[in-house]
Amino acid sequence: MAAKASSAYQVIGKRLPRVDAKERVTGQAIYPADLNLPGMVHAKLLRSPHAHARIRGIDASRAEALAGVLAVVTAADFPELPIGATIPMGETGYDMWMVAGINLARGKVHWVGQPVAGVAAVDVHVAEAALALIAVEYEPLPAVLDVAAAMTPGAPVLHEHVVTKGVEPRPRAPSNICSRTVIARGDTARALGGAAATQRIKVEVDTAHQGYLEPQVVVAQVDANGFATVWASTQGQFTAELMIARMLGMPQSQLKVVPLEIGGGFGGKIAIHGEAVAVRLAQKCGRPVKLAFTREEVLQGGSGPPAGALIDVAVGADEDGRLVAIEGTFRIDAGGLPGLSPSLLMQAAAALYQTPNLNLEGYDVVTNKPRTEAYRGPGGIQAAFAMEQAMDALCQRLHLDPLKFRRLNASVTGSTMPIGTPFPSIGLTTILERVAEHASWTDPLPKGRCARGRGLAIGYWRGTSMTSAGHITIAGDGRPMVTMGAIDLSGTRTTMAQVVAEEFGLSSSDIHVSTGDTKSVGYSDGAAGSRVARTMTAALVEASRDALAQLSRRAAEKLQCRREDLKYARGVFGSRQAGGPAISLAELMQATLTDGAVVGRGVSTKLPLGVEIGAHVCDVAVDTATGQVTVLRYTAFQDVGLALNPAAVEGQIEGSVVQGLGWALTEGFDYGPDGRLRNASLLDYRMPTALDVPKIECVLVETPVPNVPYGVRGVGEVPIVPPAACVANAIARATGVRLTRMPMTPERVLRALLEAGRP
């Protein structure tokens, strides 16, 4: 299909309200916490008080004897998975040994808050009382909490089986450095040595949290035949099913995951967190079990925060501002279990710049903190905080305009990506042209009481494709009923109604879209990696055309003409001859309902990548007396491929930017020396409120992705990549001081100003 602009379509590209919005504004939308089943009991998890300890033994007998307690489980109630166990996911699979560890500790605990046991009781109060009666004998071990310390020889080792991968010869001693990844071409050291100007920067990024407002909740029920149903708040029902089945050693055919509404995920609800424990408890006590995390549990080790990082970057350019080399060392603070790839971070840092010499090294490092998990464009914001500041400082050094510098060095379609393959169609230069002519860049910086500065940063996110499936059943009134294998994280039901409406030539209100459970729709990977809109569009285009082909056979029969003599438009099949017979979908289905169902099916796998690119501009005011940074104006420019629904796209961008501003300015985990999170509440872990952020302005650029239906590109992740760097660059331009620790809290800003003698 030749890619066209969104304005060329009837339904696609329209700013339609979410089809599920009315349930949301009336409180009717059902999340797992809203489910109450007859006879349901309540579960709680016992969590580790230690950052690092060996579990010598667990005695649950006193808890089991407490009146009202129905079941207790520990890791002993689950088969032990071998190191390296994986489940299918996309092209790579997913580390199931790690997932088992974040659900229940076995043998050792590696962070404060790691689950050790689960209890089911008649109510939450009894379950909590029972937790206090479980006697766990711990042998506390020395803990290591920060990346640099964990990489030091002689540091306490978290995992005896881990030796650093990616190093030759293969080391013999165990290490907290789980893997080393290298992307290199040319001679970077030499190029940096000969550059007209070089800029080095070292940044540290604290772990933060996805901050979804709905804590993890699951309800599990096991019927008399042993068939389990799990109602979950998950980013992927099939991934959850695979994980639960694998943890329990249960056949997938004995298990169904029903995804309910999800109160935000942002990467934090890809893995299961207690779902398998709830099923085992339900099996043991024979009653439905609800397991609901408190907010403190969510933050204090119950669900993975995104990775912190320690990053060194060096960039060099010639006198004209042309980049000659990029060098970077990226150390990821993965938390208590291994298996995070630094590659995405490295790609996010360097992909948008063309340079003959590139040397990036990444390290996956374990520390005694919660195992980190994905957060919207994982690694991107950390990488950009380092790289975009280095580029900005290089521009200052060379007295170059930061926008012109980026236009000079920008990757274009066909440029080499860090991984060595050519870039598919991208619109970075178009975005930068739009920035150059936009008021957010050309308006003079308004004067005010505080120091003011304007920042620019660009961002890249690779995204994924993986697998999506859906089917379309034609209702008795001729309307398409869509069941998709993806959950709705970002307005997917609405955009997919638009896609199917476009294919059928109908109105989007004629289309009903729902998310299927794992036994009612075909396998789909989860909602992650900005993949669902693009790949589900492909699957449902295929399903629509399959259904229309079946309908056209029936129509030909009814109208007694050959299929090639039929035309179809706007819900009506008719003869190509003027004045010939015609039949609407409704009439056709009523006439042929008893001939059998019309079900169109579609699957999409291995679709071309739809990489995401954005450029952000912001104005900040810095109160040099307090260190308070206020974002005055914020504009996000983004290549969105084709906006299926511009309102939904803006919603993704605006929310994503504000999350990025939160991590940039206030959101960071504060661990004590004992590994306990000291700000495990939404009062002390400070997410932006409506008072903290300006209206985010969005400028959409459309460069359709070739060989993808409608040219759809991912949109939801990249807007979180530039904000911290954009704000830091604005602060540097306002005050002359570079902030190298994120979040840039007033205390840190003030300290940096004082150290530079600039209060």
Place this chain on the structure above:
Amino acid sequence: MKTLITCTVNGEERTALADTRDTLLELLRDRLGLTGAKEGCGNGNCGTCTVLVDGAAVCSCLMLAQEAPGHDILTIEGVAQGGALHPIQQVLVERGGTQCGFCTPGIVLSAKALLDATAAPTDAEIRHAIAGNLCRCTGYGKIVEAIASAAVAMKGQ
């Protein structure tokens, strides 16, 4: 210990057996089946449990069920009248003011408390009124615009 609680919720007198430790939020959700108010934090920091008590926006996780008798409580389930959305709900739908929806009931009620008291609020007043309601999806812009637009719509009624 459990006691019988009688209070007025959405204009109806309701009675339920409640644990003395129950919060108003637990009374509404677990005893009365009104699950529109959500628990996002349980200690008054996120606003997802917001209800109106005698017209004032209150975090129902911070009020005990035992305190409910004698008060007029409005939950999200009581905002739409006879199947017709309240203007605040209507504009949130139209203007993309709800995404995951978990904060939405609380936002609607905080906005209602504002607009019932202030006919033409400024942008700053709107942002202040919902400052106790965290939203992690929208970045607030479309919510603030929607509330301003609802104020105009309500004036015309």
